[in-house]
Amino acid sequence: MSASETIRRPSRHRTFDSDRLLTAACVGLPLLGLILFFAYPMLIVFLRSITVDEGYGMGNYVQVLGSSGFWRATRHSLAMGGATTLLSVFLGFIIAQGLYRCAFPGKWLIRAVIVLPLLAPSLVQALGLIFLLGRNGVISRALGVEIEIYGFWGLLIANTLYALPQAVMIIGAALVLLDARTYEAADVMGASPWRQFRDLTLPSARFGILNAGFVCFIITITDFGNAAVIGGDYSVLATEIYSQVVGQRNFNMGAVVGIMLLLPTVIAYAIERQAMKRQQAGQTTGQVAYRPVFAPLRDLGMAGLSLLICAAIVAVIGIVVYASFVTLWPYNMSLSFKHYDITLAGGYSSLWMTILISLGAAVGGTIAVFLLGLGLRRLPQALAQPVQILAAMPAAVPGMVLGLAYILTFNSTATPLYLLYGSAALIGIVNFYHYHTQGFLTVMTGFRQLPPALEEAAGSLGAGLGRTARDVVAPFIAPMLVSVFFFLFMRSMVTLSAVVFLTTPQLSVAAVTIMRLDDAGLTSQAAAFSTCVMAVVCGAVLAMKMILALMQRRRG
Amino acid sequence: MYLTVRDATKLYGTFTALDRVSIGIEKGEFVCLLGPSGCGKTTLLRLIAGLADLDGGKITLEGADLSQMPARKRGFGIVFQSYSLFPNMTVAENIGYGLKIRGVPRSDIAARVAELLDLVKLPQVAENMPGQLSGGQQQRIALARAIAVDPQVLLLDEPLSALDAKVRAELRDQIRQVQRALGIPTLMVTHDQEEALALADKIICMNHGSVVQAGTPEDLYHRPATRFVAQFMGISNLLTPEDVTRLFPDLLPPRPATPKAQLACIRPEQVDITPAADGTAMVRSISFLGNLRRLEVDSPVGPLTVETHGTNPCRTGDPVSLRVAPDACTWVIDDAPAPKAVPA
Numbered sequence: 030m031s032a033s034e035t036i037r038r039p040s041r042h043r044t045f046d047s048d049r050l051l052t053a054a055c056v057g058l059p060l061l062g063l064i065l066f067f068a069y070p071m072l073i074v075f076l077r078s079i080t081v082d083e084g085y086g087m088g089n090y091v092q093v094l095g096s097s098g099f100w101r102a103t104r105h106s107l108a109m110g111g112a113t114t115l116l117s118v119f120l121g122f123i124i125a126q127g128l129y130r131c132a133f134p135g136k137w138l139i140r141a142v143i144v145l146p147l148l149a150p151s152l153v154q155a156l157g158l159i160f161l162l163g164r165n166g167v168i169s170r171a172l173g174v175e176i177e178i179y180g181f182w183g184l185l186i187a188n189t190l191y192a193l194p195q196a197v198m199i200i201g202a203a204l205v206l207l208d209a210r211t212y213e214a215a216d217v218m219g220a221s222p223w224r225q226f227r228d229l230t231l232p233s234a235r236f237g238i239l240n241a242g243f244v245c246f247i248i249t250i251t252d253f254g255n256a257a258v259i260g261g262d263y264s265v266l267a268t269e270i271y272s273q274v275v276g277q278r279n280f281n282m283g284a285v286v287g288i289m290l291l292l293p294t295v296i297a298y299a300i301e302r303q304a305m306k307r308q309q310a311g312q313t314t315g316q317v318a319y320r321p322v323f324a325p326l327r328d329l330g331m332a333g334l335s336l337l338i339c340a341a342i343v344a345v346i347g348i349v350v351y352a353s354f355v356t357l358w359p360y361n362m363s364l365s366f367k368h369y370d371i372t373l374a375g376g377y378s379s380l381w382m383t384i385l386i387s388l389g390a391a392v393g394g395t396i397a398v399f400l401l402g403l404g405l406r407r408l409p410q411a412l413a414q415p416v417q418i419l420a421a422m423p424a425a426v427p428g429m430v431l432g433l434a435y436i437l438t439f440n441s442t443a444t445p446l447y448l449l450y451g452s453a454a455l456i457g458i459v460n461f462y463h464y465h466t467q468g469f470l471t472v473m474t475g476f477r478q479l480p481p482a483l484e485e486a487a488g489s490l491g492a493g494l495g496r497t498a499r500d501v502v503a504p505f506i507a508p509m510l511v512s513v514f515f516f517l518f519m520r521s522m523v524t525l526s527a528v529v530f531l532t533t534p535q536l537s538v539a540a541v542t543i544m545r546l547d548d549a550g551l552t553s554q555a556a557a558f559s560t561c562v563m564a565v566v567c568g569a570v571l572a573m574k575m576i577l578a579l580m581q582r583r584r585g
Numbered sequence: 586m587y588l589t590v591r592d593a594t595k596l597y598g599t600f601t602a603l604d605r606v607s608i609g610i611e612k613g614e615f616v617c618l619l620g621p622s623g624c625g626k627t628t629l630l631r632l633i634a635g636l637a638d639l640d641g642g643k644i645t646l647e648g649a650d651l652s653q654m655p656a657r658k659r660g661f662g663i664v665f666q667s668y669s670l671f672p673n674m675t676v677a678e679n680i681g682y683g684l685k686i687r688g689v690p691r692s693d694i695a696a697r698v699a700e701l702l703d704l705v706k707l708p709q710v711a712e713n714m715p716g717q718l719s720g721g722q723q724q725r726i727a728l729a730r731a732i733a734v735d736p737q738v739l740l741l742d743e744p745l746s747a748l749d750a751k752v753r754a755e756l757r758d759q760i761r762q763v764q765r766a767l768g769i770p771t772l773m774v775t776h777d778q779e780e781a782l783a784l785a786d787k788i789i790c791m792n793h794g795s796v797v798q799a800g801t802p803e804d805l806y807h808r809p810a811t812r813f814v815a816q817f818m819g820i821s822n823l824l825t826p827e828d829v830t831r832l833f834p835d836l837l838p839p840r841p842a843t844p845k846a847q848l849a850c851i852r853p854e855q856v857d858i859t860p861a862a863d864g865t866a867m868v869r870s871i872s873f874l875g876n877l878r879r880l881e882v883d884s885p886v887g888p889l890t891v892e893t894h895g896t897n898p899c900r901t902g903d904p905v906s907l908r909v910a911p912d913a914c915t916w917v918i919d920d921a922p923a924p925k926a927v928p929a
Contacts, residue, residue: 046655482669485636486727488656489663490683490734500682504673584672584716 048494055404055494056416059397063419065446067462070434071426077437078284093285102269103289106250109181109265110293113188113249114242120189120338121196121241122234127331128197129204130230132321135332142339145346147194148566150523150540152254153559154187156547157345159259160352160556165359167348179261187255190342192245199244203237204230209319222327236304243301247294251427253526254540258547266290267526270429274530280437287430298425346563353557368557373546379537380561386457386538387521394461394517395510398472402506403498406476406484417473424466428526435459436530451533459531460521468513475509508580515573519566587612587647587770588633588738594641595628595794602628604794605642610738613768615761617781620791621817626774627742629791633772634740635659646737659738662731662769666743668723670715676702676726677711683734701729704763721752728760732767739764741773745780757783778818782806790814797920807852811920815850820890822856823848823917828886832907836914847916853879853892855913860899864906868899882907 274283525540546555586609618626635656809815
């Protein structure tokens with residue numbers, strides 16, 4: 030009798046086990062959400078882009094590809110993306126090198142300043158530049174020169190400031206991985222600091238740099254806020270979609286431009302994921318962290334450069350806060366609170382609504398990605414893999430395209446989903462799925478650190494899936510859950526691109542209000558409103574830091 | 586038999602991790618699954634725990650089929666190599682967790698936890714977090730956690746492998762003591778033959794997903810069935826019948842008549858070594874190991890290992906004569922060579 034005769038294949042029909050049902054629900058519900066609120070709307074966008082009068086065809090594409098406006102916007106988007114990428118990766122490398130490879134005091138300040146642009150709606154950089162370099166800007170008036178800030182250069186600076194935090198974080202993560210012993214070995218072998226930089230640091234950081242480049246490129250070409258405020262006549266694809274949809278009510282053409290914007294981001298995202306994998310593959314355990322020793326020439330230079338870049342960030346963000354208090358810019362520079370009295374219809378209601386929506390997106394989103402991660406762990410690889418790929422896809426979709434997909438999907442009476450249209454819930458949902466990938470990947474990192482033996486120990490002690498999740502898994506990955514919660518909250522507070530299509534006169538969000546205030550010429554009120562948003566988000570950051578520090582302490 | 590595994594089979598893709606393995610554990614018995622890494626011993630333990638599904642065969646506890654029962658309903662205790670205490674719970678909460686799940690009143694849990702902490706000789710750490718304890722302490726808490734629920738079977742998955750030598754010996758004795766005191770049927774996976782010899786009532790020696798030999802520690806050490814077992818259970822001199830004819834002709838008569846290729850297994854301490862000017866062997870090197878001396882000897886049929894206790898007059902380079910008592914030799918089946926065992 031051969032072994033194969035007696036071997037029974039794993040039985041698929043086990044007796045009823047409530048844990049199997051729970052696992053199915055853990056994966057099934059978030060998966061249903063992904064399909065309904067991501068895959069389906071994206072399909073609709075694609076279908077609308079090929080919808081012509083009678084059925085389907087490539088007519089819209091022919092029309093768009095034949096228009097000079099589209100090609101100009103594409104050229105602009107690519108040029109702007111490329112220039113911003115080069116500049117922000119270059120500056121980001123300087124700061125990361127300063128933070129992780131040099132010795133000078135006050136790094137906490139650089140770390141704090143560098144994340145400021147993430148805490149504000151992207152159009153704040155643009156507002157700040159206008160207050161600094163615009164016709165009535167502080168610098169322009171001080172120097173007595175007229176600077177044309179609207180257009181390429183203004184947009185380049187605004188986008189660079191916006192992309193810089195990401196570049197610093199990604200390159201920094203790559204630099205931190207370099208083992209101190211490698212450098213000690215190089216020292217002993219007689220390699221000069223410059224050679225060490227060229228032969229050790231640069232090659233090891235190359236995937237980090239590549240990765241940062243693609244992330245910056247995606248951020249730039251998909252950003253709407255900066256382009257809307259300071260782009261002027263320099264039209265890019267994101268503003269082109271907006272003008273097609275909102276200006277000309279031409280949804281099908283907007284869908285075509287959206288698909289065209291999707292192409293470069295999907296390609297860049299795919300390459301970025303590969304670079305990320307290569308970088309992770311290079312990681313080894315048991316590393317000895319690099320401790321730089323003070324080298325005056327290198328460190329003073331790097332500190333100076335880093336401070337200069339930080340000063341620029343502080344100036345751009347700070348001037349917005351300052352301007353919000355100035356009575357009548359630039360004629361009456363005395364301080365007052367008068368701009369905090371928002372005159373636009375609705376006043377602060379959109380701020381409260383945004384906080385509410387952001388809390389909803391953060392709570393619901395954190396629970397959804399937690400359940401998904403929990404369930405995926407118990408699924409066979411062949412089933413888990415496709416779900417993981419789908420869960421990581423939303424990052425490749427620009428907010429403008431997702432927002433457009435939502436308006437096309439949910440503003441149609443064809444399905445019961447129409448009930449969601451115009452509701453705060455839908456804005457919360459679009460925010461969550463817009464940032465689904467980052468939240469999902471963070472939670473998955475947490476799950477990877479969770480030893481399977483912990484769950485098995487709980488299981489053999491008699492705990493079912495629900496109990497194990499509550500008593501063992503959730504406490505273990507709590508820091509990740511806290512990070513995801515605040516990430517979703519903060520992004521929802523400041524995002525503009527996805528929600529710009531979904532707001533109605535009755536229901537607006539903070540970032541859209543800021544844009545409307547700026548459009549209406551109420552720039553100082555826009556600054557005041559921005560300051561309020563930044564205050565809320567800064568409060569959230571502080572709360573997160575405190576909670577994480579407390580957790581760290583309790584774990585001992 | 587209390588716990589029975591019959592024809593257990595486990596496949597990973599095309600790789601057969603376990604091939605129709607059958608074992609049994611009696612009430613109160615301490616059984617060790619011993620074998621090199623990759624031999625399937627951990628897979629077998631996980632199947633018994635319910636942490637993996639059988640691809641064939643049957644597992645029964647007092648006659649009741651366990652195959653369809655998830656781990657959490659089996660009522661087994663398990664201790665992992667990696668301690669695996671819940672980092673977010675105190676020591677007391679860890680130990681009491683299984684009881685809490687079973688709805689035991691809080692005061693009863695506290696009493697039981699105190700009792701178990703005494704049993705593992707760590708009465709003062711109840712309110713500590715696991716991260717504040719040493720590896721050995723954590724593993725003792727893991728043991729207490731596993732036995733807190735009066736498990737029907739205690740499963741130990743290389744519980745001592747992550748600890749350093751001194752702590753390992755201490756905890757080994759403690760595991761044995763606790764197991765004897767409570768009489769819990771226990772199955773321990775280990776790749777350390779010394780550990781298995783010291784702890785087990787019965788050793789099940791595995792290789793390539795099959796059981797090679799099962800028996801008492803004495804059986805496996807003194808009467809190994811195969812070359813693999815002989816080599817895995819300590820040091821042995823394995824000689825072909827031709828070698829034996831040349832070197833120790835009086836050992837030949839007890840050789841069984843089975844046709845298989847056979848080797849004579851002679852443990853190093855079974856060889857009498859005496860300096861002799863006309864000796865045909867020569868001492869090549871001597872290692873002093875404290876309680877014994879290990880001599881590498883060049884004999885006419887190749888190198889042999891000899892161990893002597895107490896003082897021995899032999900020095901490196903001395904010609905020596907070797908003698909083995911006829912009943913000190915076991916004939917074993919020549920299967921596959923085992924990975925070199927770590928000398929004690």
